[in-house]
Amino acid sequence: MSVPRLQVIDLGGPDGGSLLLLGPSLGTSTATLWTGVAQRLNDHLRVVGWDLPGHGRGVQAQPFTIADLSAAVLLLADSLGADTFHYAGNSVGGCVGLQLLLNAPQRVGSATLLCTGAAIGTPDDWLERAATVRAGGIDTMLAGTAQRWFGPGFIARQPGVGAALLDALSHTDPESYALVCEALAVFDVTDRLSEIAIPVLAVAGSADGATPPESLRCIASGVQDGDLVVLDGVGHLAPVEAPDRVAGLIAELVGVPQPPSRTVEDVHRAGMAVRREVLGDAYVDGAVAGTTDLTADFQQMITQYAWGSIWTRPGLDLRSRSMITLTALVARGHHEELAMHLRAARRNGLINDEIKELLMQTAIYCGVPDANSAFRIAAEVLPEFNEHQGEQ
Template identity: 85%
Template sequence: MSNPPLTAIHLGGPDDGPLLLLGPSLGTTTATLWTGVAQRLVDHVRVVGWDLPGHGRGRRAHPFTIADLAAAVLVIADDLNVETFHYAGDSVGGCVGLQLLLDAPQRVSSATLLCTGAAIGTPDGWLARAATVRAGGVDTMLAGAAERWFAPGFVDREPGTASALLDALSHTDAESYAQVCEALAVFDVTNQLSEIVTPVLAVAGSVDVPTPPESLRRIASDVKDGDLVVLEGVGHLAPAEAPQRVAGLIAEIVGVPQPPSKTLEDVHRAGMAVRREVLGEAHVDRAVAGTTDLTADFQHMITQYAWGTIWTRPGLDLRSRSMITLTALVARGHHEELAMHLRAARRNGLSNDEIKELLMQTAIYCGVPDANSAFRIAAEVLPEFDEHPGAPS
């Protein structure tokens, strides 16, 4: 086995601030799980997440272990030229955190481990789930996902957040999901917890079924320097269910001021972060550099309202928002914006085949001439993107 390549997801924050690396739960993405927490920390903390292989922006990988994932997280820190960092992870992301504390304790300043365990479930259970997903796809996991993930009533209270998380699960690569299950089947560091000397904050959801509070209590009591917090009325995905409370706990252990209520400047800052993530650093830098007295207010408005208010909403992931945006741009004939958002769609995880199907759909509902123009633009833009994958536009 070798280290799977992990894609760094930059969520904002000052370059000279302490680095916080975020790990996701099985079937989720950094964007859907952690955005609400990240937005509350980026005033003082540089926040970077990563997606599991075959999840979100994560590339598929050969079979791997939790130790392989931990080693790949260290590569992200190395690429960021950071020697020590803080870490927070939910579920399997928390398992990766425990492995980091064992394998590279000198690199991790603190760890916030949420809804996780030194071992989760049983080996037979994970192997059976891997076989089920390989045979029937990730749709086999959708039926009971809400009950596994969320506290009772959460879906009704926050339908947008819940649907975004379930949508991320539905787009997860089945083989990659199965490989994570197999990695969890052999993960058990219960007898090594006493070796961990880094400060650990174990955070449990009071109604978490997969990793109940006792699982986190075991971690907090067995490591050398551990504390336990139980969040009342929270299930398995605490960062999404209780972002304000989780952000406050992380701020305390990292040693930065508690996150205040969001201001308009916070909204603008979050908008600029997602704008850079979607459109690319070079594109946004050019737009900022080209700002004049005439266009400054317009640029500020677009960043605050389009990017900071709409693109950062938790109800849809970035991939889905790209699909909607492409359709709208085809319908209105906004060709310059279409070229820009075709590149953005690839950055957000859409494949060329998916874009083709989207444009085929627009031929029926927007009109053949509009779709014809869109295909012409796509034929120019997509080969350029594929020649330099992930390059800023």
């Protein structure tokens, strides 16, 4: 076993603010799962998430345990210069939170554990799932996942959010998914809950079949200072189903003001954060430095509306938004923007072969001349990234 390397997802907030680390659920990306909650908290907290190996932007790892993941989270906190931090985790992210409270209680100020358990399922079930994924690929997990993940009616109310989460699952590395299953198969800290003295808020979804309210009640009653909240009608992914409620519960436990309605400044700040994540600091710094009296209002507008109001929406992940943006830019012939967003697409997780397929599709639906120009630009931009992905 070795400590896996975690991919850091910066979800905004003041550099000098208290640190809140967010842990994901199996088969999800942190950005898709937690962005709605983070946007409601990063006025007062620096919010940083991490992806499981082979999930989101994470890279595949060798076999690991939940304890190894908790050690990796501590290294993440060290890299951010935080001696102490608050923690919130959903499902397997909640298991990691329990392990942190057992292994390094002096580092954790509070823990919000959602839709999780001191043990989840049975070892045989997890080992069977790992074998299924290894044999048939990640597509074997797609059927029935919406029913397992979401409460009644959620998909009808929020189809974009549901689609983004299922898309993140479909792009999860099968071996990494199986490794998480095997880690969960041997995770059981039920007999050690009484050792935990740090304040714990256990949050359950009333419609969660994977980790029902009783699973969270066990945690809340087993630790020395625990409370239980059950969210009515919510399934297994509470951060996306009830972001306002979850953000308010975290804020109350951490001791920061309750999240207000988002102001224009909030939207602009969130937009600047995602703009930097997608385009890179160097590009954004250049654009900001080049701002004049003539262009200042335009820069404010695109940061607030394009990046703060659209790119931050939880209904699609950044990878999907890049694909849509590339197609639109090809169709309209915006060549300068296309080069910039080709680089952004690579930052958002697309590989060169996927971009090639996207451009082939545009040849049919946008026109061969437009695709010809797009391929010429891609041929200039994409070789920059070949060596980083081991492509030929």
